[in-house]
Amino acid sequence: MTIEAVFDAGTAATRATDAILRDTLHGTARGVVVDSPPGAGKSTLVVRAALELADAGRPLMVVAQTNAQVDDLVLRLAEKNPELPVGRLHSSDTDAYDKTLDGLPNVRKSAKAGDLAGLPVVISTAAKWAHVKTDEPWRHAIVDEAYQMRSDGLLAVAGLFERALFVGDPGQLDPFAIVGSEQWAGLSYDPSASAVSTLLAHNPDLPQHRLPVSWRLPASAAPLVSDAFYPYTPFRSGTGPGDRALSFGVPSDGSGPDRVIDEAAESGWGLLELPARHTPRTDPEAVRAVASVVRRLLDRGGAATSERSPAPTPLTADRVAVGTAHRDQAAAVRAALAELGVTEVTVDTANRLQGREYDVTVILHPLSGRPDATAFHLETGRLCVLASRHRHACIVVCRAGVTDLLDAYPSTEPVQLGTAVKFPDGWEANHAVLAHLAEHRVGWRP
């Protein structure tokens, strides 16, 4: 056991954050890279760094990847310091930003960077920043979700700032291109690679930090997610085994969905296994199983107890999410839920669930019912995103036989010279997760 592990989680996290802020505010390197596992307080760090840089009088630009992330950051900044003038640079589309921003007196919104000149903090998406021209670069930048930003996206904005703090989660989905980019594989500046890999390939001496504690994942999930997806950079949960609990007012009716809900409430994980079968992507049985689990979760009067509040909070529809691999699967689940009268539950793909947090998640396993295991379905980040959105429990719905499928389809992606091999590969990570889930298996024939 290392010395760090002796400290309690809070101390370890504080020490990491202090070191990051020291390097950011007082370091000499042009960049600082922070790796953050799921729910490790990445947004909190970004907000804190932004406030400290603003306090120090250094003009700051913040680059996020989506408009939702930008609006979220603006709201968090305003919550922490309502006095701080913040610029929200947005596109000229209709509904370019969240209308709740209109209620914040110190947030100035514009589609032109010139209107926001001189504000201590200006926030926008990478796509919008790419259109900004400036004679005098910002002294500081924060690049959020840097592992989901493509190298060519960074190329377009890097001229706007002198130094930057890059924050992101290396375990989530890699950025992708809709056309082939093999011809640049192995080049340090491969435009389809992640911004951080290009940055570090050209600047290997930049200080790199890691947030060591996940505040989101419960004690039941952190070890599995850490082992399966971050084997060389382990992290732990900020809460202990007894700190969170999930209980239900209505007892189980003995059906598959109820039994798997009880298993997940007890252990943090549940696998509802349907009989092995090759199915279309929108497997009607699996989709119905997902929907009935969600319906029962809401019907049984769930209550979540956590370190946030002493009294149990009711498990409402907004605290539950369904995750899938494909958009048509999400649409099918939404339709099935609507038939059962459930409309408030978030149903989305892994890509869109990145950065979100719920009490309970129900996921349709990416390999369920498939006859083959393609690189898309094996991608480590996809499973990692799906398995790390929850504060209490995660229920996986899957056809039997995925382990056999994995054994029949070892990874056969061509090896490209000069590209960093990512560990673990999807094959290994999938096996690790399935081995753990097998202990929480509930078989069910719908």
Place this chain on the structure above:
Amino acid sequence: MSLIATLARLEAVSTGRARPTATVRHRHLSERPLVFVPLTTAGEAGAPLGALVGSDRDAPRLLVVAQPRDRDLRFAFLAELADIVLPYIDSYADAVEAAERSETDPETGKRVKVEVELCSDAPQLIVPSRAGVEYVRLLGRSMRFRRTAEQDPQTPYPAPPRVPLLGRWLTHFGERSRVPGSSLLLALTEVLGRHWATGQSSLEDQHLGALLAWIAPPGGDGGAEAALRAELARDDKGQLLCPPAGPATDPAFDNKLLAPAIERYDRARTALAAAEDGLQADDRLGELTAAERAIHELVLSRTLPTWEKVWQGLDLLRELPEGAHVEERWTRDRWSFTGHRDRVVAGEPPQPRRDDAVTAANKLATREREQGRLDAQEALDDPLVMAGRRLAGEAFAGEVVDVVMTYSEGKRPSPRPLVTVRTDDRTHLGERARVFRSLGGKPQAAEFVRRADPDGAGGEDGPEDESLLVLRIVDKMGRGKEPEEGSVPEKGDRVCFTLFEHEQRGGAKLPDPEDTPWTHGGPPGEPVPETADSVTEEDTL
């Protein structure tokens, strides 16, 4: 694979004939394409064995390397190829039309229109298969850094003149073929596969003979049997009746026919070199010529069937009318051709071995934009492609059942008509989702308002898959208070809206290469002219 493509393949299996997946031709076909059927030698990358090439269907030129490992013979082959391909390319370089292009004025930094030349047509290279495209790229790479005796008299093994130039053009064709929707260099199997779905896998579709067997089975056969015969049937000497379209050859051909013929040629050459007098030399020259002719016959016998199939495939494609946007995409190919012509004329060096950071990012951005444009244009040009998008929930078509005029709020109210569309398509429309329809070639946008509660029609008692969608038209209705005539659909009109945009937005401008930021290694420095490929042991086997 999309659902409609899967259905088409299933239908092809059950009917024994390929099913059309397009009603128009989505790629430009030149009046006078240059067809290139190359063969390569097993065991050495980029060692051509021969080729049939030409733009006249009835008069292909046969080029053969009798001993593929002999560098002099290889250069002679490449020089001959250059003598065919370069005049073909040049024949398009001189006919130009005036065009305008936006350029940044170096003094004011403003975007200004400049009068430039645009070639009025461009050359088109057709190879049989995807592997042929790769081979064109490989030949281009192996030639463009060669130095001729004129450029560099000191270096041993100079390339014949024009070979490096051919390398630059083949590189350009190969690079352009990576742009979605481009037609400067086409692989016939890919183009056929875009327009027909067969009852075999897409991997099997790369066999030109098998693919054509599904699309146009000879006699009254089913596609599956004809394709199987094309793949496997052999004559009594064990040779494939339908030789693979190359560039790789069948191992049975290599072992049983080609290797003995090349050995015979080698023996004849050695014997000729050892001839002691003129008479003996004459005899042995006769034997060498005969050996050479035998290899020519062999190469012809493996390329001619493919040559004919390529033209047969082109005939099939020409029967389809050209899609409406094909011309526009071909214009971009013409720009690409003109651009490279200008670079060659200006004496610029060959394309670098590796792209720099900015060039790579620009290329990726262009290709992604072109892919988006191609997907949208193919759907707009072709109801069958649109049907696939509708089936995937990315578009919907239906009848307008109601139009209610409303106006936007504000000082100058603009028309915002509410249009109710009855559709059988199942679409997943989010709140205020934007949808688009084509109005006189331009996209008109609308917002999804709600699903209507139908009175009488549809509803609880109506057909299950039918729904009424209320849309609010938001643009392309003119500046006045009343919409321009024809800009708002009327009751009874058939309309088709897509969830995807019809036009691609231009991406942000990337920095110039000399302004490459520190995150990407900083400026690459003064461009150093790329040195010629150094001579290696393999060059002088």
